[in-house]
Amino acid sequence: MAILDILTIPDERLKQASEPVTLFDAGLRSFIADLEQTRQAGPAAVGIAAPQAGRSQRIVIVDVSGRPKTANHGYMVLVNPEIIRWEGFELGREGCLSVPDYTGNVIRAERIELSAQDPDGQFHEYAMEGFEARAVQHEVDHLDGLLFLDRLVSRRTDLFRRKIYQKGIQRKEKGGT
Amino acid sequence: MLTLVGEDRPGIVAAVTDCLYREGWSLGEASMIRLGGNFTIMMMVTSAAGAQALERVLRPLADAMDLRLHVDAIGGGLHRHLVPNIQVRVTGADRAGIVAKVTGALAQAGFNILELESDVAGVEDNPVYIMNIQGYAEQTVEALQAAVDGLNEPDIDVSVSAVDTLIG
Numbered sequence: 001m002a003i004l005d006i007l008t009i010p011d012e013r014l015k016q017a018s019e020p021v022t023l024f025d026a027g028l029r030s031f032i033a034d035l036e037q038t039r040q041a042g043p044a045a046v047g048i049a050a051p052q053a054g055r056s057q058r059i060v061i062v063d064v065s066g067r068p069k070t071a072n073h074g075y076m077v078l079v080n081p082e083i084i085r086w087e088g089f090e091l092g093r094e095g096c097l098s099v100p101d102y103t104g105n106v107i108r109a110e111r112i113e114l115s116a117q118d119p120d121g122q123f124h125e126y127a128m129e130g131f132e133a134r135a136v137q138h139e140v141d142h143l144d145g146l147l148f149l150d151r152l153v154s155r156r157t158d159l160f161r162r163k164i165y166q167k168g169i170q171r172k173e174k175g176g177t
Numbered sequence: 178m179l180t181l182v183g184e185d186r187p188g189i190v191a192a193v194t195d196c197l198y199r200e201g202w203s204l205g206e207a208s209m210i211r212l213g214g215n216f217t218i219m220m221m222v223t224s225a226a227g228a229q230a231l232e233r234v235l236r237p238l239a240d241a242m243d244l245r246l247h248v249d250a251i252g253g254g255l256h257r258h259l260v261p262n263i264q265v266r267v268t269g270a271d272r273a274g275i276v277a278k279v280t281g282a283l284a285q286a287g288f289n290i291l292e293l294e295s296d297v298a299g300v301e302d303n304p305v306y307i308m309n310i311q312g313y314a315e316q317t318v319e320a321l322q323a324a325v326d327g328l329n330e331p332d333i334d335v336s337v338s339a340v341d342t343l344i345g
Contacts, residue, residue: 042344044344048345092341093261093340095342095343139345
């Protein structure tokens, strides 16, 4: 096993779309082991995508099980993942191993369903929400050459405000004014 | 730290940054926003030349565009980000003292404000104050919520939540 070098911006390879995995062999499994070791060596990353390690293939790892009070599927290796359903939207703060020393706000779907293969090529389907769904969307973006920087929204985005404003209205109605 | 404030119009940022670029100044972190019809710039800039030289460089432009100019030599630098872990949202009737009370309670609980933006919404007869704060605290969300609940202000709604920064 080995810790791989992480590509950082402005490396052009981070902008490339990755190729599907077709060969489910020992080489793939060995790379996945290295990728997981690389994720764990970094600063508390809950996910990592193969292109971040310079391998332009559709492979991601997500594991949010270390976070308290977070619904999760444990350690997931997603090969050729495809998000097939999106629902709701939510603003959250993200950072990235490939974008050192910067975090920013991004809107993601609150709930998703996806299909993916495991390292042996078997197909699985997942339904997930919240932080785990956010992590998967972040990693799948890497496979399409997208970084969270491509989805940044203003701190002043009206999503926060709209929620607050609606709450205010409800209160007023309850108070009968 | 360079501060520029003046009546908003198109072209302020372009003119200021072009002038700095031509005179060999590098730009760092900046906050620029329109507040009540004014455009405000706070920007870290650096060069070997020093604060007095910066004022000389920008004075003609500031006068021409009617911008108030202020320069402070500071000890800050890049790559000193603190990642916020707590968010506080405040809404309520717009009256004196909201900010002081809420931020006072938060400060006493050890909360360090990293960003604060506030606005007055609603209609003129019935203004609503909205404030959004992101900051850092060692304390739990529950402890901070208890601190602001202790203010006991019935017409102000203060909610404390965690900011879960995802690194991936």
